[in-house]
Amino acid sequence: MSFNVQQIRKDFPILDREVHPGVKVIYLDSTATSQKPESVIEAMNTFYRRSNANIHRGVHVLAEESTAMYEQARVKIAKFINAPSAHQIIYTRNTTESINLVAYTWARANLKSGDLIILTEMEHHSNLVPWHMLAAERGVRLEFIPVMDDGLLDLDVYRSLLFQGPKLVSFTHMSNVLGTINPAAEMIQMAHEAGALTVLDAAQSVPHLKVDVQKLDVDFMAFSAHKMCGPTGIGALYGKTTLLEAMPPFLGGGDMIKEVKLRSFKPTTIPSKFEAGTPAIAESVGFGAAVDYLSSIGMEEVSAHEHEMIEYALERLEEIPGLKIFGPTADKKGGVASFTFDGIHPHDVAQILDRHGIAVRAGHHCAQPLHEKFGITATTRASFYLYSTKDEVDKLVEGIYKVKKVFG
């Protein structure tokens, strides 16, 4: 099936929405959250209308059906990232919770004062603050791979940091601000050679690129459903089986136990060990439907389309006097264009664009240290997904000229 963006747009009902009278939305904020296709919305709808029950232990038809759907979605997600088995997929609320899970269980069981964790300067707050909290509590040390002016990581500094014998390297696969796609396989291999484990923040990569955890040989990987056509409220942590099995549980409660006595408990096996309490069941069904949807189109096709989009967007945006784009050239990045414009505050840029139906994001995009690095407090960010069109890029460019007009 060849990629047809107009056909794909028909799958997303929200793209027909008028946000102002006569003005249809131009959604350029998919890096924050993607829109949802009809098939995902319907899968969740149908689940609630036909199958809803709490999972596990119930023996009635609805409980059996719900449990099967919850577990089938896990199998689909595992397949999507080429995980060896479905029990290596732990459902969480989102990428943030997945990273916190590793920080609270593996890291607190294995790291002690003075141990080193390597992060990068381009991390989202979700891959910074859990480690800050651990550092404050345990006295682990944090070092950062610098971001160079071209938006790429300085791998020479990384190489020298590895000589300090880190226990963990945790980094983003794709920057949510610069769009930089980091050489994850190479960085993971380097970490392993230095004896460190790895966490990959794949919130921005799994939705946009073909990601294969076995090829990457990554130890832990975190991602969210809502950025990949799925619902909010559910994400996943992938981990290597031996690591997950050796880790203490995260939250305590129902479903994560083998047996409970009045004064003690035994945790059950993975993945349930990490899934205390009633989980996001309908959302898991939506997550599975999202993976089906993306698979039906093909991740290579999705990446190719986004690459075409970012190439075109950078070319058009660079024509605008006073506009400065951050991050690497199109061949090294995903569909993200963060920019400053003519000293006009990004909030004002975003607000005026909104008047023309153009939805972009303004601020530090939960990456404050990265913005400080570039000496700015905020950027305006336009981001693209499989439903984005060149026509929308043209409208964005027109919109930016209108911003200029308002501010004279």
Add this chain to the structure above:
Amino acid sequence: MDDLYREVIIEHYKNPSYRGHLDPHDISFADNNPLCGDHIQIDLRVDKDGKVAEARFDGHGCAISQASADLLLESVIGKSLDEVKALNKQHILDLLGIDLGPVRLKCALLSLKVLKAGVYGLGEASDSLVE
């Protein structure tokens, strides 16, 4: 063309009358809007009757946050500190003459939050000051 960016807002943003610092001052306070990095510092001089004699602000941020700071200071000259304490969200919306959604409201209210935290002599500016 754009009611949110009325001429008065653009004018106060581009050519503020009250930008600067007062040294010495009787009251000085600064705070950020953590969502967007807007920053505002306000310095006041108070006369012997307890009224605002002079006021200046400095900082950076979007047009809404900076214009509202300028408009706010213009409006408090000659007011007693008790009158300043009584100012609320509506005062800012009246000055701007626009309606704002919840996100931009935070930008608009930053200056009032800073002003009131200074006047009350608080260690930290809280959102409850401008509700």
